[in-house]
Amino acid sequence: MSSHIGKNISVSVFGQSHSAGIGCVVEGIPAGHQIDREALSAFMRRRAPGGLPWSTPRKEADEPEFLGGLVGDITCGAPLAAVIRNTNTRSSDYDALRRIPRPGHADYVAEVKFGGHQDASGGGHFSGRLTAPLCIAGGIAKQLLEESDVYVGAHLRRVAGIDDVAWDMHALTAEDVIAPGEKLFPVVDDRAGERMMDAIVEARSNRDSVGAVVECAAVGMPVGVGEPMFDGVENAIAAYCFGIPAVKGVEFGRGFEAADMKGSEHNDPYCMDGDRVAFRSNNAGGILGGISTGEPIVFRVAFKPTSSIFVEQDSVDLKDGADAKLSLKGRHDPCVAVRAVPVVEAVCALALYDLLLEERMDR
Numbered sequence: 426m427s428s429h430i431g432k433n434i435s436v437s438v439f440g441q442s443h444s445a446g447i448g449c450v451v452e453g454i455p456a457g458h459q460i461d462r463e464a465l466s467a468f469m470r471r472r473a474p475g476g477l478p479w480s481t482p483r484k485e486a487d488e489p490e491f492l493g494g495l496v497g498d499i500t501c502g503a504p505l506a507a508v509i510r511n512t513n514t515r516s517s518d519y520d521a522l523r524r525i526p527r528p529g530h531a532d533y534v535a536e537v538k539f540g541g542h543q544d545a546s547g548g549g550h551f552s553g554r555l556t557a558p559l560c561i562a563g564g565i566a567k568q569l570l571e572e573s574d575v576y577v578g579a580h581l582r583r584v585a586g587i588d589d590v591a592w593d594m595h596a597l598t599a600e601d602v603i604a605p606g607e608k609l610f611p612v613v614d615d616r617a618g619e620r621m622m623d624a625i626v627e628a629r630s631n632r633d634s635v636g637a638v639v640e641c642a643a644v645g646m647p648v649g650v651g652e653p654m655f656d657g658v659e660n661a662i663a664a665y666c667f668g669i670p671a672v673k674g675v676e677f678g679r680g681f682e683a684a685d686m687k688g689s690e691h692n693d694p695y696c697m698d699g700d701r702v703a704f705r706s707n708n709a710g711g712i713l714g715g716i717s718t719g720e721p722i723v724f725r726v727a728f729k730p731t732s733s734i735f736v737e738q739d740s741v742d743l744k745d746g747a748d749a750k751l752s753l754k755g756r757h758d759p760c761v762a763v764r765a766v767p768v769v770e771a772v773c774a775l776a777l778y779d780l781l782l783e784e785r786m787d788r
């Protein structure tokens with residue numbers, strides 16, 4: 426397995442859901458940057474599991490322990506290594522799944538690929554738990570971007586078919602993108618949030634789960650960052666997003682809606698703002714030719730409904746080679762996207778910071 430990504434700043438994620446710990450090694454962080462540890466812990470808590478109606482009951486503090494890369498709270502230029510101990514594991518929940526794989530999870534493909542040697546407990550290295558180390562790396566990247574006045578934030582755009590207010594992609598401010606993340610349930614419109622919560626609780630009480638769309642934006646990216654073809658802003662963000670378990674789609678700007686628009690509707694007209702070239706709209710989501718336009722970068726990420734559900738499902742018994750029924754026990758998120766909102770922010774920050782470093786090295 427290779428769980429490594431990035432060029433100028435790179436991230437390796439290690440560990441399994443039920444191993445002694447999980448963590449990351451981040452290379453390429455320039456020396457001399459102060460890390461706000463309290464802000465990082467607060468960011469980690471937005472993702473941490475346990476205790477809320479939309480969360481798995483598994484309780485973990487998710488407080489990172491830094492083994493290298495910092496002197497005091499200041500980056501020293503050496504690779505940054507951080508671990509989180511796993512404390513609240515219950516591996517017996519997974520005993521039966523070695524024989525009877527969960528539909529929709531990675532149990533079966535892992536069994537075939539790793540010949541039974543994979544760590545199946547808690548979903549092993551496939552688990553959403555591995556997004557905690559991504560939040561360590563991404564939480565730091567967010568802080569580094571803020572030094573350059575780039576602000577990243579996200580909200581639940583849709584849950585179980587219930588819509589939050591769509592962001593105005595052209596008018597977005599730093600305050601707009603940060604605001605949902607300051608709430609326990611990260612939406613713009615709290616009434617929509619109430620309805621989403623009700624839908625999640627209802628799905629959970631029906632032993633089922635729901636999917637969702639997370640909308641993320643970065644405000645303050647300068648014009649000219651990114652490359653055409655394979656090293657563009659879209660490529661970098663999408664590659665990171667598909668590292669988040671349960672992500673099935675990523676769209677930028679108007680995304681798939683663009684396919685039903687006319688050129689005259691979709692083009693973002695230029696205008697002069699003093700002596701600066703500006704745009705009248707931002708259907709492009711802040712990216713043209715893979716390169717940032719200076720407008721907010723806006724994208725949406727589709728999360729599938731949690732596969733581990735408690736209704737009886739059809740599966741197979743891999744030992745007997747026969748059809749089998751699966752009745753799951755265990756602790757699972759009824760909607761993974763709620764806790765994944767900060768994860769989307771984290772990967773966005775990592776992708777953009779990597780591209781910004783590239784731009785600075787070129788000059």
Ligand SMILES: Cc1cc2nc3c(=O)[nH]c(=O)nc-3n(C[C@H](O)[C@H](O)[C@H](O)COP(=O)(O)O)c2cc1C
Nearest residue numbers: 530531551552553670671732733757758761764765
């Ligand atoms: C924050 C987060 C929490 C998750 N929690 C669960 C969970 O409790 N139960 C589950 O079956 N899947 C959960 N997932 C999704 C699975 O890890 C994922 O579906 C599985 O590894 C298979 O990968 P794939 O869906 O990308 O194909 C979670 C994902 C994230 C990002």
Ligand SMILES: C=C(O[C@@H]1CC(C(=O)O)=C[C@@H](OP(=O)(O)O)[C@H]1O)C(=O)O
Nearest residue numbers: 474481483547548552553554755756757
């Ligand atoms: C622990 C977390 O979520 C876990 C993600 C997960 C999965 O299959 O992705 C399955 C569950 O694992 P367990 O059976 O060990 O409780 C979740 O609780 C976390 O996100 O930190």
